[in-house]
Amino acid sequence: xxxxxxxxxxxxxxxxxxxxxxxxxxxxxxxxxxxxxxxxxxxxxxxxxxxxxxxxxxxxxxxxxxxxxxxxxxxxxxxxxxxxxxxxxxxxxxxxxxxxxxxxxxxxxxxxxxxxxxxxxxxxxxxxxxxxxxxxxxxxxxxxxxxxxxxxxxxxxxxxxxxxxxxxxxxxxxxxxxxxxxxxxxxxxxxxxxxxxxxxxxxxxxxxxxxxxxxxxxxxxxxxxxxxxxxxxxxxxxxxxxxxxxxxxxxxxxxxxxxxxxxxxxxxxxxxxxxxxxxxxxxxxxxxxxxxxxxxxxxxxxxxxxxxxxxxxxxxxxxxxxxxxxxxxxxxxxxxxxxxxxxxxxxxxxxxxxxxxxxxxxxxxxxx
Numbered sequence: 001x002x003x004x005x006x007x008x009x010x011x012x013x014x015x016x017x018x019x020x021x022x023x024x025x026x027x028x029x030x031x032x033x034x035x036x037x038x039x040x041x042x043x044x045x046x047x048x049x050x051x052x053x054x055x056x057x058x059x060x061x062x063x064x065x066x067x068x069x070x071x072x073x074x075x076x077x078x079x080x081x082x083x084x085x086x087x088x089x090x091x092x093x094x095x096x097x098x099x100x101x102x103x104x105x106x107x108x109x110x111x112x113x114x115x116x117x118x119x120x121x122x123x124x125x126x127x128x129x130x131x132x133x134x135x136x137x138x139x140x141x142x143x144x145x146x147x148x149x150x151x152x153x154x155x156x157x158x159x160x161x162x163x164x165x166x167x168x169x170x171x172x173x174x175x176x177x178x179x180x181x182x183x184x185x186x187x188x189x190x191x192x193x194x195x196x197x198x199x200x201x202x203x204x205x206x207x208x209x210x211x212x213x214x215x216x217x218x219x220x221x222x223x224x225x226x227x228x229x230x231x232x233x234x235x236x237x238x239x240x241x242x243x244x245x246x247x248x249x250x251x252x253x254x255x256x257x258x259x260x261x262x263x264x265x266x267x268x269x270x271x272x273x274x275x276x277x278x279x280x281x282x283x284x285x286x287x288x289x290x291x292x293x294x295x296x297x298x299x300x301x302x303x304x305x306x307x308x309x310x311x312x313x314x315x316x317x318x319x320x321x322x323x324x325x326x327x328x329x330x331x332x333x334x335x336x337x338x339x340x341x342x343x344x345x346x347x348x349x350x351x352x353x354x355x356x357x358x359x360x361x362x363x364x365x366x367x368x
Contacts, residue, residue, distance in 0.1 A: 023037070023339075024057075026338075030336070031211045032339060034058050034332040035330070036053070036069060036071055038327070041326075050237065059203075061212070071204050073230065076315055078317055082228060084292020088292075089181060089182070099123055102161060106164070111144070119149070125158040125161060126162075128152050128155050128289055131148050132153075132158045157225075160223065160224060163224040166224075178193050179192070181250075185251070193224075194221070204313075206312025236326060241257075242260075242261070242293075262290055263289070266288045267287045293305065302320060304320075307337070312333065314330070315329065315336075318354070327348075
């Protein structure tokens with residue numbers, strides 16, 4: 001008997017069949033070269049929550065190897081929730097406190113002559129409220145644009161700051177720390193925050209919006225905000241432990257996962273612009289941020305989610321504890337994000353405030 005879900009199609013078999021049919025059509029329309037997908041479903045007695053994984057299209061438009069579930073992609077900003085989960089485990093174990101100013105953990109100031117730096121905590125970083133821009137302007141110093149906790153402004157720089165604190169406290173580089181804290185315990189053997197030799201010939205190559213190959217980027221310096229390389233089926237294990245927390249010291253308990261998915265701040269139309277005055281921000285009631293994950297609030301589906309955008313690599317992950325369902329998609333093409341509204345709508349329902357908010361940042365509309 002097919003496993004029942006409460007989504008659009010009623011069963012996992014129906015959802016898989018719908019995705020199998022829809023994905024090639026949408027990829028062709030959006031000029032997406034390659035895509036990999038993994039579905040997660042939690043049910044009693046199942047040791048592996050990944051119930052379906054599939055590759056579509058090509059790893060490289062030239063010469064054209066097929067994408068498989070083992071194909072490695074740049075996960076881009078899906079790096080952030082994975083790092084956030086590891087930070088919460090470390091906080092539970094006493095490495096750092098979420099509400100202690102991060103400046104207390106470093107021997108010197110991360111930014112000189114900036115008194116507001118002493119306000120920023122790990123909680124602020126994980127909820128994108130530290131006051132940093134997304135990225136500092138080239139060849140200019142990093143600045144704080146507003147007091148920590150004042151409002152939401154998506155910030156990769158905040159994650160880099162927290163990374164420096166973790167590396168200092170653990171006395172390990174980020175890639176080694178993430179392997180011991182998260183990747184190995186979750187069985188993410190192919191995943192890494194730096195490029196490894198095993199990726200040669202196994203990793204998908206990036207493509208521009210027209211589907212033309214771009215130069216292969218081998219990330220050598222770990223970055224908590226964007227450098228994770230992984231597969232959707234491996235990343236799906238993180239989604240799985242969010243949906244159904246297992247027992248064991250490597251994992252967050254159910255109440256700690258609930259804390260991670262508790263709204264910390266509403267998002268706003270300023271999105272990635274940390275300098276936009278608060279008076280110009282219209283707060284959304286449909287999307288908020290927890291600790292590491294975005295949260296969508298829709299009558300049919302409450303869900304946690306995140307997107308990834310490294311330009312020629314795009315990714316999206318969503319999970320609903322309400323449905324016991326999760327899905328991870330990764331594309332090796334800049335136009336990949338055009339697929340999210342349609343594909344995740346199939347799984348989670350037509351009303352997706354998270355994707356609508358994301359598209360508003362990019363000035364795009366659904367291609368349904």
